[in-house]
Amino acid sequence: MKRLRTLAFLLGWQLAFGQANQAPPTPERDPALRQIMLIRDDVERKTKLEEYLRSPKDDYNRLMALGILVDTLVFIKDPRAWETAERILTDPNAQADVRRRAWFAQLQISRDKGDEAKIADLVRVIQEKEDDPMLFNQLATVYDRPNALEHMEKCAKLTDARETMHPRTKALFYGNYAYFLVKAGRTSEAVEYAEKALSCQLTSLRAVESGVQDMQNTADSLRKQEVAGAHFLLAGALSKSERSAEATEHLDKALRLNKSLIVTRRAEISEIRGEVLAREGKKPEAVEALLQSHAFRQEPKVWERAVRLAAEIGRSEDACRKRVSELIPPLPDYKFRTVDNKEVSLADFASPVLLVNFFFPSCGPCNAEMPHLQKLHEKYRHKGFSVLAINTLKHEDELVATWKEKGAYTFPILLSPGQDYLENKVGQRGAPTNLLVNRARRIVLRTIGFEAGDERALERATVELLEQEQQAK
Structure with a gap:
């Protein structure tokens, strides 16, 4: 599913509204x-x-x-x-x-x-x-995505003019602008703003390390993760600008600072490595990296690039498709807790096709999507399909039972398994996130965020997978 994802999701940067x-x-x-x-x-x-x-x-x-x-x-x-x-x-x-x-x-x-x-x-x-730059950032990333680049351009200009703005906040805005510039193919400008984002994150980290009072009271370890995210963003922009050596350098720095990126950003890491390898003339290795990226995050452009490269070395599209099916990761199991404190695992859910939704009760887009998931569950549950929702925020576990009752949701809803499972095992970031998994519990589709119309694409993918599972019997 095509979707512009904010750098707040991509890099895990979270800012309170009052801190712009x-x-x-x-x-x-x-x-x-x-x-x-x-x-x-x-x-x-x-x-x-x-x-x-x-x-x-x-x-x-x-x-x-x-x-x-x-x-x-x-x-x-x-x-x-x-x-x-x-x-x-x-x-x-x-x-x-x-x-x-x-x-x-x-x-x-x-x-x-x-x-x-x-x-x-x-x-x-x-x-x-x-x-207010935060307003334009939100217009770009949430409320007016078709005009995202225009809004982020204004956000960046307003940010440039605010000398007293916290560097961590500047990094968020510059990073988001760089992301949308990459999407628009304006790679040289994307590199410029990704470099600004990294510079701001390094300034913020140095202030923490030197003991300077920090208005956001963020732990040193989290700041290092954010610096890693900025290195990662810059690596992607440099890769698109065909500056392979620099892209590899910043990617390596990102991974040294935050090893969990290997899980949470594995699709993007594989894509960057694939592009770098292709420019170095290492086509078989590039195809493998791009297919890995597509297996982790179903991205049509990455797939098209992989198939084109594969054709150049005599490898068919069917062979690529078979390799992707081998690379699709399984959904890691876990001992979850239900709202009535019963222990369950994914093995307890027998439906051949399972939609695992990651949400939290106070999430606006999650609440907008949930009624559609309820309809999907009711429509296809007799055909081998089920929805399973998992709360992502521990401190909102106490809200889940009331939230479920208020929404009249009939599918299972589980309490938060904690950040280790969510980030390091599933690679979940942002809410809502949907994982459509097959009988073998391999992730066939991953979506992040929700806007009107997404429910139709999700239903089409569900029906297609149900048909595939029926034929495979």
Whole structure:
């Protein structure tokens, strides 16, 4: 399935909305509001926020409370979410991070309704009125992907102008821009911005290592992983620019800093190595690397490149297809826990075709996709198909039972197995992620993210695999 994936997924960079800039000193947040923010139950948090807002507050804390409230209302699909967002957007005192929450609320509401015209209207207004780089980053990666490059170009220019922005945040924006530049074939510019992203990550890491106060309090080990991600991004851009030696150098640096990339980025690593080997004239080795990449992540362009190279050395497309079937990795098993604390493993699910979905309860795209998975489960469960959902966030395990009941989902839902399984064994990154697996429990299709229309492609792939399994009996 074709999809633009953000560098937030690709490199594991996660930034809170309020950290897009190192803002000037702000008034102190009310301790009472801090306590409300810690409430895990959405309905209880909504009630407490509404009570908090009934008494007079200074502008800073009033608007912060409204920002948290609008997030909560969107998540629980309260019809007052739009009106609350509008209150923020029409308030001249609303700070940038709160305005951002309001825009995201209206964009998400429109997206949930499938109202593309309204999303387009909101995007136009944002382009006219706002100069917040995080907003344009989100437009590119979530809400207006067809115009992603345009939004990321503006994001990068705004980032260039913000001297006080945290270098880690700059790295995110520059990295995303480099990614979309590669997709657009503008490889020399992609290298330039990938180098900027790496420089910012190294600056951030040096600040941590030298003991300088770090506004984001991120562990040194995580920073090294992010530097590894920046090296990896630059390696990909250099490879596309046919600078093979430099690409290999940065790829090796990435793997030395973060060995888990071998699992989580194995498709991309194989693709880079395949392109480098092809330029070195090592065609058999290049074909093998590209087929490995396609086996891990079904990418049509990689497949086409592998087949073309294979033809040059007298290898047929059928032979390539057979080799890919041998290379497709099996889905690693694990002792999972159900919502009622029973232990299960993948071997307990007998359906010949299994769709394993990785989600977490507070994930917007996950919640948008789940009703489609329920319909898919109901439609094909008597034909040898089942959906299995696995929560990815340990701290949201306590929400899963209520979330399942609220959504009326009838397929099995399991608690988080922890990051070692998710990252190092499955290579899961980003949510939602779907793995379509066959009778041998080999991964036939992997998708990341969700937008309207993806459910149709997933159903087609499911039907095709069911037919293949039926014929193989």
